[in-house]
Amino acid sequence: MLRADQVLADAASLDAYAHDDAEWAPFEPPLAVVLAEREEDVSAVVRLAAASGLRVVPRGAGTGLSGGANAMARSIVLSLERMTRxxxxxxxxxxxxxxxxxxxxxxxxxxxxxxxxxxxxxxxxxxxxxxxxxxxxxxxxxxxxxxxxxxxxxxxxxxxxxxxxxxxxxxxxxxxxxxxxxxxxxxxxxxxxxxxxxxxxxxxLGGREDRAIVGSFGSLTAAGVAVAEITAAGIVPSALEIIDRTCIEAVDAWQGLGLPHGADTMLLARVDEVGAAGDELAASVARIMTEAGAMSVEQAADAADADRLFLARRLAYPALERLGPVLTEDICVPRGRVPEMLARIQATAAANDVVIANIAHAGDGNLHPLIIAPEGDDDAKARAKLAFDRIVDDCRELGGTVTGEHGVGLLKVPGARAELGDRVIELHRAIKHALDPLGILNPGKAYPA
Structure with missing residues (x-):
């Protein structure tokens, strides 16, 4: 049996649990929020929903960026945040x-x-x-x-x-x-x-020696060329991340990390091979960055310096949120097409008169253009949505996929429909019907229903 404190129905709680961190994904207030503490709680809520014709929206910490945990009409949000053993x-x-x-x-x-x-x-x-x-x-x-x-x-x-x-x-x-x-x-x-x-x-845990190499580039596209060349050389870094000027300045203004300014884009690479092999690999990465046109290439002085630079990459999204609502992309293209995709993103920003900041897991082609629209500016929001859709289309034209790690949720349903095609969507529906014939589990998410 659920205790009274595990069921929330007040307006403030319903609002807080109605959506994840995806800007602009639709949602409706749930009928209730249940804070499960045991597997039996989850099972009981699902049985109740199945018997009552309700929907169940599972939720963790609510940090998703695609609307995958957004509530819908006649739904119960089922939070597993208390199941922490x-x-x-x-x-x-x-x-x-x-x-x-x-x-x-x-x-x-x-x-x-x-x-x-x-x-x-x-x-x-x-x-x-x-x-x-x-x-x-x-x-x-x-x-x-x-x-x-x-x-x-x-x-x-x-x-x-x-x-x-x-x-x-x-x-x-x-x-x-x-x-x-x-x-x-x-x-x-x-x-x-x-x-x-x-x-x-x-x-x-052991057996790795981290070395961080930082290249400063005059353009986003030049950094993308370096990514493609590192991949073509057969090098597999333990991390290869892009962060552009907009992100660098936003993070530094917020956290004061002492990041290098003046460059348009930073390419952060890490290799973790041990000993001479690691030294040789780091030197190869630095050489490729230089040949690709880097303005400067430096190796982090120590582990703390490397962690500081990579912290900037991790903090980019919340730093940009301080500037206004952020519409987050999550496309993935073949690594050799990263330069062209980055150039298309910049062209899309200019064509739609929107600010697009760029961060990326560039080593696997997973790009996160972050489209910023000022609060309350409906025209800017409309232009941002056009840019979002253009980026998705360009990604598919280059042989990519519309989501690399954030999920389809609600934001990527149109893109998923175009990518998957009718026959594959039928397969998804067949699997969904076999496991959830009443359609109560998070309907409308993950694929075009």
């Missing part, structure tokens, strides 16, 4: 079992105490939950070398649309029994089942 860390087998509400950084700190490492590190790693990361298959700064959330999920506990609970996956290093339903759930945005527990593969 780390159930097991098995150092010998290198896995951890956690509840869905565990914060990413909390897990990273807990496993580090046992000499282990959980690599996926979205920019929101200090505030986003593991369940939310699973729902969107979140990536992060180090995913260019170490992979995204799906690469680390061994198993799941999932509440199905009828309230039943199933265990998917395994704890072993290998396993191919049956269809890979675990991978199917990762990235499904709560539309096929509600994840309550996750078993995650871990790596050894």
């Amino acid at each position: 780390i159930l097991e860390v098995n150092a010998a087998e290198r896995y951890a079992e956690v509840e869905a509400g565990v914060i990413n950084d909390t897990l990273r700190e807990a496993v580090a105490e046992q000499g282990l490492w959980y690599p996926p590190d979205p920019a929101s790693y200090r505030i986003s939950t593991i369940g939310g990361n699973v729902a969107t298959n979140a990536g992060g700064i180090c995913c260019v070398k170490y992979g995204v959330t799906r690469d680390y999920v061994l198993g799941l506990r999932v509440v199905l649309a009828d309230g039943d609970v199933v265990s998917l996956g395994r704890r072993t290093a290998k396993g191919v029994t049956g269809y890979d339903l675990t991978a199917l759930m990762v990235g499904s945005e709560g539309t096929l089942g509600i994840v309550t527990e996750v078993t995650l593969r871990l790596l050894p």
